[in-house]
Amino acid sequence: MQDLTDTEIEERRTRIGQAFVAALPHATALGMELTEIGSGRAVVSMNYDPRFVGDPDSGVIHGGAVSALMDTCAGAAVMAHPNGPQGTATLDLRIDYMRPATPGQRITATADCYHVTRSVAFVRAVATDLDTDRPVAAATGAFTIEMPA
Amino acid sequence: MKRPEPVQVIKQRRDAALQGLVTRIPYIQFLGIQFDRRGDELTAILPFADHLIGNPMLPALHGGATAAFLEVAAIIELSWTALWEKMEGGAGEKPSLLMPKTIDFSVDYLRTGLPRDAYARARVNRSGRRYASVHVEAWQDNRARPFAQATGHFLIPTPA
Numbered sequence: 001m002q003d004l005t006d007t008e009i010e011e012r013r014t015r016i017g018q019a020f021v022a023a024l025p026h027a028t029a030l031g032m033e034l035t036e037i038g039s040g041r042a043v044v045s046m047n048y049d050p051r052f053v054g055d056p057d058s059g060v061i062h063g064g065a066v067s068a069l070m071d072t073c074a075g076a077a078v079m080a081h082p083n084g085p086q087g088t089a090t091l092d093l094r095i096d097y098m099r100p101a102t103p104g105q106r107i108t109a110t111a112d113c114y115h116v117t118r119s120v121a122f123v124r125a126v127a128t129d130l131d132t133d134r135p136v137a138a139a140t141g142a143f144t145i146e147m148p149a
Numbered sequence: 150m151k152r153p154e155p156v157q158v159i160k161q162r163r164d165a166a167l168q169g170l171v172t173r174i175p176y177i178q179f180l181g182i183q184f185d186r187r188g189d190e191l192t193a194i195l196p197f198a199d200h201l202i203g204n205p206m207l208p209a210l211h212g213g214a215t216a217a218f219l220e221v222a223a224i225i226e227l228s229w230t231a232l233w234e235k236m237e238g239g240a241g242e243k244p245s246l247l248m249p250k251t252i253d254f255s256v257d258y259l260r261t262g263l264p265r266d267a268y269a270r271a272r273v274n275r276s277g278r279r280y281a282s283v284h285v286e287a288w289q290d291n292r293a294r295p296f297a298q299a300t301g302h303f304l305i306p307t308p309a
Binding site for chain 2: 023029053094095
């Protein structure tokens, strides 16, 4: 497994970033935006939308929408890893919901792909609303790694 | 002796209770999830739609859409179980529609989600006064080949 050159990595990241916006219909449907991509790291955010509400009494976003955000962000972090995987799929994802996201506020997820083997990537992610000191949710996941043949 | 209620009246009441629970939640409508009821048993149905795709090359369902489907199925099962007991207990008290809060949710992806309808059934493994543990399994064409499963812990809502 040979690491890519800096230029190749940069090209890859840009490509992933563009592909990400255009190619994931579900992420697009939820209005997700990739705001940052680095070495094994990604930041994806999503605006508050009344259609995503899970608790009509409080107006809090459904956990499922936060899961989708975390999953997308974690997948992007895997794709941005310097080892240059060709593809990835979620093996498992666990989410802890620490507090309800404040209704009306944008939610931002940051994922860190902190270890990869030939076939598996390990990722941590955290989601916050505008109060960035108090996380809304945290996630840990394992993802498949598909390397170029 | 009191005559039993006509079956249509019972069915109508149960279906109305279920619809009342489901239609209040915007995100369930957004994903297009429906529920099929047989007695007290629920099956969640996620009709395939293009906006659920995560990988257009395969194409495959988005892991996040799958996770959301499982979480919706688990929460509705939990609320429905509580609602059913109150409704069928005949106490006449107005059942609470307060939503359980997810504490944690752990999804296990077993196979690629195909661009087809998906189904899910949840089982409340333990439900105490404050906490509940729910397991949920989702499949597509073949019930014996689930494509995802999940376990979650929930906080039972207590009226203020």
